[in-house]
Amino acid sequence: MPQIRKKKTPEAEIPTSSMADIAFLLLLFFLVATTIDVDTGIGLTLPEFVPPEEQIQAEISKDRLATLLINENGDILLSDEVVTLAQIGEKLKVRIRSKIDLPNNKKLIVSVKTDSKTNYNLYIQALDQVKESYFEVREEYSFQKYGRKVINLDEEQSIDVKERIPIIISIAEPEVVK
Amino acid sequence: MKFEKKLAKTKQQIPTASLPDIVFMLLLFFMVTTTLREHDVKVQYRLPEARAIEKIENKRVVSYIWVGRDGRMQIDDNIVTVDQVQRIMYNKRVDLPTIIVSLRIDKTSKMGLVTDIQQELRKAYCLRINYSSIKKM
Numbered sequence: 433m434p435q436i437r438k439k440k441t442p443e444a445e446i447p448t449s450s451m452a453d454i455a456f457l458l459l460l461f462f463l464v465a466t467t468i469d470v471d472t473g474i475g476l477t478l479p480e481f482v483p484p485e486e487q488i489q490a491e492i493s494k495d496r497l498a499t500l501l502i503n504e505n506g507d508i509l510l511s512d513e514v515v516t517l518a519q520i521g522e523k524l525k526v527r528i529r530s531k532i533d534l535p536n537n538k539k540l541i542v543s544v545k546t547d548s549k550t551n552y553n554l555y556i557q558a559l560d561q562v563k564e565s566y567f568e569v570r571e572e573y574s575f576q577k578y579g580r581k582v583i584n585l586d587e588e589q590s591i592d593v594k595e596r597i598p599i600i601i602s603i604a605e606p607e608v609v610k
Numbered sequence: 611m612k613f614e615k616k617l618a619k620t621k622q623q624i625p626t627a628s629l630p631d632i633v634f635m636l637l638l639f640f641m642v643t644t645t646l647r648e649h650d651v652k653v654q655y656r657l658p659e660a661r662a663i664e665k666i667e668n669k670r671v672v673s674y675i676w677v678g679r680d681g682r683m684q685i686d687d688n689i690v691t692v693d694q695v696q697r698i699m700y701n702k703r704v705d706l707p708t709i710i711v712s713l714r715i716d717k718t719s720k721m722g723l724v725t726d727i728q729q730e731l732r733k734a735y736c737l738r739i740n741y742s743s744i745k746k747m
Contacts, residue, residue: 452626455633462637466644471672471712472663473742481732548722555721556658556741563662606725 474559476601487605498527498542502558504549517554520561521568528569532596539597545604559601566599573597645669650687653678655716659746666740671708673699674742679716681723692723695730703736712740 494511500520501509508515510523524542531540542562546555567582574582574593582593653676666672675695676684683690685698703709711731715724731739 448627448630451630452633455630455637459633459637459640462640462644465647466640467647468644471666471669471740471742472745473666473712473740474660474662475664475666475710475738475740478728478732478737478739480735480737481729546721546725548720548725550721551717552715552719552721552724553658553717555724556660556717556743559741560660560662560743560746563660567662603728606729 474556474563476559476603478603492541496531496538496541498524498540500542500544500558500562502544502546502550502554504547504551506551506554508558517557517561520558521565524562524565525569528566528597529572532569532573536595536598539600541600541602543602543604562601563599566597570594570597649674651676651684652687652689653680653682653684653716655679655714656718657714658717658741658743660741660743661746663743663745666710666712671706672710672712672740673702673706673736674712674714675727677713677715677719677723677727679718681719683727692726692730695727696734699731699734699736703734708738709736710738710740711736712742714742 498511499509503509508517508520510520513523515523524540527540531538544555544559544562570582570593573596574580574585574589577592578585578589582590585593655676655678674685678684683692683695685695690698699711713724713727728739731737
């Protein structure tokens with residue numbers, strides 16, 4: 433009588449040794465095809481475009497306005513006074529500080545105007561100085577009033593700081609070349 | 611006297627069964643934290659440096675305009691001229707009203723070009739812009 437042998441069961445496992453390799457391949461693909469870098473820069477909101485015929489000249493008192501002119505040679509004029517790049521911050525900070533307690537329609541406006549041949553880098557440096565002085569004054573104010581840094585303020589306090597020291601930067605309307 | 615080699619009783623292998631799980635975890639991390647590279651930048655540029663810079667948290671609302679050191683301008687994957695900017699950007703703004711335009715302009719550029727681009731952006735109602743720059747150390 434032939435012996436009845438039990439059938440050998442085939443192995444019921446999926447080989448997983450290559451799974452890691454496949455996953456690594458996918459990982460590498462994503463590492464190559466994606467970017468992590470966050471865009472950083474100086475933010476600005478442009479005014480709406482108004483055709484030249486409809487533009488209205490609004491009178492702004494000299495006390496409120498800080499004009500920043502940069503010409504093609506790299507000379508900087510801040511409220512009719514020749515300054516260097518590094519001086520912009522100090523001069524502006526004094527004026528921003530003096531306007532903290534004034535009502536909203538009396539806050540400082542910084543108007544930036546450049547020549548068409550002004551170097552872009554210089555413009556960014558000047559704008560950076562302006563922004564930085566605003567941030568520093570905000571920091572000082574927040575420390576004096578709330579005793580902490582701006583990033584640690586709660587929502588209400590940070591709104592107050594932003595209202596007291598609003599960043600108003602105006603990019604001058606380009607002039608029509610005749 | 612006979613010397614016998616002592617063999618360790620423990621297994622000599624590193625268990626690799628959990629390796630795929632670890633790698634998948636890494637993979638998922640990268641998939642979540644990154645965004646796909648969307649553009650092939652054709653112009654050469656070096657960004658200016660600044661200190662008072664902010665981060666744009668939401669990358670999906672950002673649209674880029676590149677300006678190279680030779681003055682060529684690129685939007686999406688095309689080289690464009692200044693007079694095309696308004697139409698392109700207006701269409702983009704219709705699709706995405708909260709759009710932020712990030713200007714990646716070479717630092718040796720002239721302000722004339724930058725002002726022209728800004729005027730076009732204003733006409734296209736893309737009013738939120740960002741001068742892309744690197745953190746100064």
